[in-house]
Amino acid sequence: MSNKPYRVPTAGTGGTVGRVIDRSQMIDFQWNGRKYAGYEGDTLASALFANGIRVVGRSFKYHRPRGVLGFGSNEPNALVGVGSGNRQEPNLRATQVELHAGLTASAQNAWPSVEFDVGQVNSLASRLFPSGFYYKTFMWPQSFWKSVYEPIIRRAAGLGVAPEGPDPDTYEQFNCHCDVLVVGGGAAGLAAAEAASANGARVIIADENPQFGGISDIAGGTIGGEAQSKWIAATAASLAKSGNVHVMNRTTVVGHYHHNYVMMFERVAEHDPNLLSSGAPRHRLWKVRAKQVIIASGAIERPIPFANNDRPGVMLSTSVRAHLARYGVTPGYRGVVFTNNDDAYRTATDLLAAGVPVGRIIDVRAEPSGPLIEAAKSAGIEISAGSAICGLNAKSGGKHITSVKMAPYSTSGRVSGAEEEIACDFVAVSGGWNPVVHLHCHNGGKLDFDQKLQSFVPKPHADPVVTIGAANGTFGLGDLMTEAYAAGDKAGKAATGSKAAKAAAPKAASETEGNLEAIWFAPATGKYNEGNKHFIDYQNDVTAADLELAQREGYESVEHTKRYTTLGMATDQGKTSNIIGLGVLSGSTGKPIPEIGTTTFRPPYTPFSFGSIAGTQVGKLFHVVRRTALFDWHAEAGATWEPIGDWRRAYCYPKGEEDKHAAINREILTVRNKVGLLDASTLGKIEIKGPDAGALLDRVYTNKFSTLKPGRGRYGLMMNEMGFLFDDGVTVCLGENHYLMHTTSGGAERIVEWLEEWLQTEWTDMKVFVTAVTEQWSQYGVAGPKARALLEKLEGDVDFGADALSFMGMTEGTLAGTRVRVFRISFSGELSYEIAVPSHNGRAFWEKLLEAGEEFGVEPYGTEALHVLRAEKGFIAIGDETDGTVTPLDLGLNWAVSKKKADYLGKRALDLPHLAAENRKELVGLLTEDPNEVLPDGAYAVSEVSEKLPMDMIGQVTSTYWSPTLNRSIAMALVKQGRAKMGQKITFPVADGKVVRAEIVDPVFYDKEGERQNV
Amino acid sequence: MLVITCPVCGVEGEEADFHCGGEGHIARPATENPDGISDDAQRDYMFMRKNPKGVHFERWRCDRGCGKWFHACRDTVSMQIFGYYGITQRPPAALLKKADPLWQAHFEAAKKPSAKKAKS
């Protein structure tokens, strides 16, 4: 099928149309798999118009054909996928996509094609899609969600498809500071930037478009006696040359946060394949801290909803005018203008001047007057005042408009009386202007309702940020320039302390315009709402009837209405729809708009890429990994890894064909029967020194440490002030007033900060230093019956004799040529030592240990074997047996909780009624009836298994393993009053209706007397 | 994201360079008298916070700088920071005047010796 082109010829237009395209440079591109041609300077949207293509997508819910409504970033409809393969990017606005050679783009949300869409049956069945449709329809049964509802919804109502492979392009991030950041490069923004920079301020001015000027090229008016656009071009060029102004185009300020933290998204190279292939990043994310922010983000035109106002060819008035002026395209051959204000008359006269007939200007105001109205009249355009569009006729499934129906309109909002049909194939509509207050509101700014504009404008902000120009509701060019210069000068002086004389704003003037008349929608005449939809939010397919229904159903708060109807959601964030939606709600509730209020404006202003958020932190740079001195050795030994915080620890060391289970079992039995080596270097190590070191330990541990003699160690528990256990470890006394504290690997940094906090904020008179030494020492566990024999083979001055270094003893000396600290501690229940050596000697010492142990069959063991070994002994692990709600008493560690010490952290909390209560969960061991059955981690125990949910939950599994030592499964669990239930069986309903039964036993499964570690 | 200046080492940094330790000036009852704390007093110490909508006194730590704790006076609505003072100090009079009335009452009560005893 051939499409009629909508490119306006240059002849007879005096060069006023198509100003940004170069008609001598043809560019080939692809749309939906077919080849087309456009001009250099086109957007995808204008190039499609030029090729006669008006349907660019299907709507979200009803799959109605949709065309371009707006221009630039305010476009809600024309979301397209651009690029192919791994470069495919969904949800770009066709009005912002710059045409370049080889561009490929396609419509979204349409299957099998944008011209013929199966999903449009939704539209015929639209009574099935009322507001709250998802809530009402897809409620029950729950199991249907995954298998039935979700696939249907995703298939029928998606917003684009993400690429699957890795992104071949690069992205980066910049952090910077500036004195004044100006958002928006229209007349107001450029004027403010100029005034600020005249004070010597370092200025950034950012605009989302390729060209500066906002809509100055189509807004009429003069600056310094010349057309606005001349002043714009000259000022942008001189600022770029000035040295203290960073002038950025294609850069959207997407978010404004506390203390003027601003996020900017720069499209560096996506519009230019040559730049991209030369290595430039596709996008760049800027994180700017600005002393002063000036928001000159302009205003967005809002439509007037009327029956079937979503038909392709219905466009915002400024969008029609901008497409004509910039790209020389129109949405059709004969237009009608529908308005409540003067500005739209400019569109009508521009169209006619370019040779495009205008069938009528339909103005809801009874008596429009002023220079713009006079100009349209004298050009011979027919004006119907006090009228509104009350219907729209289209053919080809709604894709081609044939005429609009018009009827008299009264200020009460009624459309009635004699109807007239006007032939046209496009409609330019204007319902007034909404200042872009998004950025002001991102950072907590509040709004006032402006009666003259019938829209919201910013109130003064607590941060040094000011909104100017159209974004502040200032529209007359003269006022706007005065305001912008004053704001720029003030911000420049505030940021720099400059005393420079104030620069005078150039003289500016524009045609006077009359007031607009508020109109939130023009209802269809006749059978109102029969087959007529008045779209408020195009992107989310929300109609006036949806909003009224939500009101009738009791969704009175605007925030509730938003969620119920999806008004103003998704990538659009209500740019064109927000205020008219509030207007409709105002009409149906009888409340004025300010009382209805606005919903929250959330960042980002427009979507930006995940690539730019990731920046360069991809691949190897994704995350910093902490490595012990043995990291490379573990890798060479074929270790599999377990992340512990930022550390990578060896999980196990499979040999040959061994799987992980076999490796773990072998490692455990090596420790039980021979001797194993563990890299325990990640254990937190903190030296505590000073006259009050012992007193500090007594305050932070549940048991007493100040009585510890040099050369001895003790296992300690730490509680927070709530009485909950949060770290444990062995602390040894190195000498008088000098201790070395061991913490869990995950707790190392946290505990240093914890001790510092108490010393700085509560026990401020204590004389004690706390120093983190975790990374200064490599620490290796040597565990198993042959541990002593192994260590005695190493040359040195350390006496490993049972009496010289007894259980929980420590000593310092020299071993295998390096300084060592030796601790006789055991987390496996075997004869066991931990040897700490300065980290730079870590690997050499480890290799000596392996060499010395060869004759005993020494092998390294990983973190999983470590955990099974400790569970066999009933030792707790922080994070397994504790979850932030468990006390030492719950775990049966009463022996380590002092009754005598007057005060330590968490002591008082243990006496609070809820912690002293009798029905707390207590730590027990579990033996499953079937010894081969390993309980799932976290499985819930119930008092009784029943078909009906919920069951009475009485506990949960905290650690569960296969024990090769005992040749059966073992587990630990927290069970309500578990210690009183020894010998009883409890039940665990696990997946797929299966029930596992287990006997409650003592949690120490192996060597209950502790003989093995005491040899 | 806030901009914060450490009053101890003087460094100005992003919020992420610091760590907020919540409400300031919470007296730990056990430090003074570990044996005489009622359940209610312990509960209040652990859980009850002023949480004002307005000017508040908070504890912050200079995480990436000197590691020291200090107090900051911040408006919880506008996010403005009005000043800083030492971790063992009371708020300067000028800041206390700005603060939420809950805070003025807090320091009034602490001034009276009888009130202090009653608390412990």
Ligand SMILES: [Zn+2]
């Ligand atoms: Zn500091």
